[in-house]
Amino acid sequence: MKIALIGYGKMGKAIEEIALQKNHEVVLKVDEHFAGDILSELKKADVAIEFTSPDAAFGNIMKCFEATVPVVCGTTGWLDKMDEVVRTCKEKNQAFFYSSNYSIGVNIFFELNKNLAGMMNGHQQYDEVFIHEVHHVHKLDAPSGTAITLADQIMERIQRLKTRRNYSAQEKISTVKREDELAVFSSREGEVPGTHIVKYISGDDEIEIIHKAFNRRGFASGALLAAEWIVGKKGVYGMKDLLNL
Ligand SMILES: NC(=O)c1ccc[n+]([C@@H]2O[C@H](COP(=O)([O-])OP(=O)(O)OC[C@H]3O[C@@H](n4cnc5c(N)ncnc54)[C@H](O)[C@@H]3O)[C@@H](O)[C@H]2O)c1
Structure with missing residues (x-):
């Protein structure tokens, strides 16, 4: 070819x-x-x-x-x-x-994200939902395209989330985030090829899924x-x- x-x-x-x-x-x-x-x-x-x-x-x-x-x-x-x-x-x-x-792995991660979001729709106690993406310092756009796809998948499935808001990694989630908001945090560090974390937190526990590219x-x-x-x-x-x- x-x-x-x-x-x-x-x-x-x-x-x-x-x-x-x-x-x-x-x-x-x-x-x-x-x-x-x-x-x-x-x-x-x-x-x-x-x-x-x-x-x-x-x-x-x-x-x-x-x-x-x-x-x-x-x-x-x-x-x-x-x-x-x-x-x-x-x-x-x-x-x-x-x-x-x-990445094939990220596309498997997308399916996992959709399934998890579907399950979480009925569980209001997980009232902090956020995505954290980490990329190298040369990346021009934030949040990453992958984080936006993950966010869209979550927003489509969790009715209590009404808006998506982008934050820098320095902002503290507990002081800035509203309950009906899906927070997307972006960090830019060294030469990181791409890490995406989706996290659900209740008063008693948390569930987190991570995809980390090595190269x-x-x-x-x-x-x-x-x-x-x-x-x-x-x-x-x-x-x-x-x-x-
Ligand atoms: N979809 C994915 O799986 C995936 C994975 C990694 C990166 N990306 C994205 O791919 C893009 C490129 O990433 P990268 O790490 O290779 O960036 P990079 O900065 O290393 O390379 C960008 C290249 O584009 C060239 N370029 C810039 N403007 C141009 C123009 N007008 N015409 C032709 N060439 C031009 C530059 O000279 C350079 O060679 C970014 O948007 C990044 O977010 C997507």
Whole structure:
């Protein structure tokens, strides 16, 4: 498979390493300094994998549609434009795959989160519900796309929670949080690849689930799997379509 890497930073490089091990060919590498004709270069690829930055993702996805190349996007922090991407993809009969998190482990964690939230709906005594995400200091968006997905899953299932509010990790939960609020705390520390904690606290006990990535390989191999899968397809897809969870 001929792959175009749009974004050649930490994730682009991690994907390249696995792609070459699997005998794929990387025919294009684009970073923010790329000066070539991206449209004609993209046309040489079977698939594009986009991991850039929140302000660049939308434009890059549109270029892939224009070049008629299926695109797998992992960039977070741009989802206000998702409706437009989905509409354009369908209008132009193109292929688009998105996940805020390509790790198989995180997608299993999403299912666990939904099940736990469903059970917690009937148990009002767990009146402190929060998510804590920790990432490296270079991450541009907060909360993480994964934390937002976890929060949406919880909000859909727990009726007593009416709003989601974002906090920095320094804020103390007991002094700031309202009972009908799902608090999302974001910490930025060193080179942490990604940790997500979901916690329910009552007066008597607490329940906590954690996913901790050790490195970027899990995200990279999931994105590559999505790229292998989407070639030859048309439409809008996510991890649910790829994995039988
Ligand atoms: N979905 C997931 O599983 C997952 C996992 C890890 C990271 N991410 C997200 O992926 C994105 C990239 O993460 P990273 O750690 O590789 O970041 P990074 O900063 O290491 O790399 C970003 C790359 O994008 C390039 N870039 C920036 N603007 C560009 C533009 N306009 N056109 C082309 N290239 C451009 C930069 O030059 C750089 O090569 C972030 O949004 C991050 O949150 C998602």
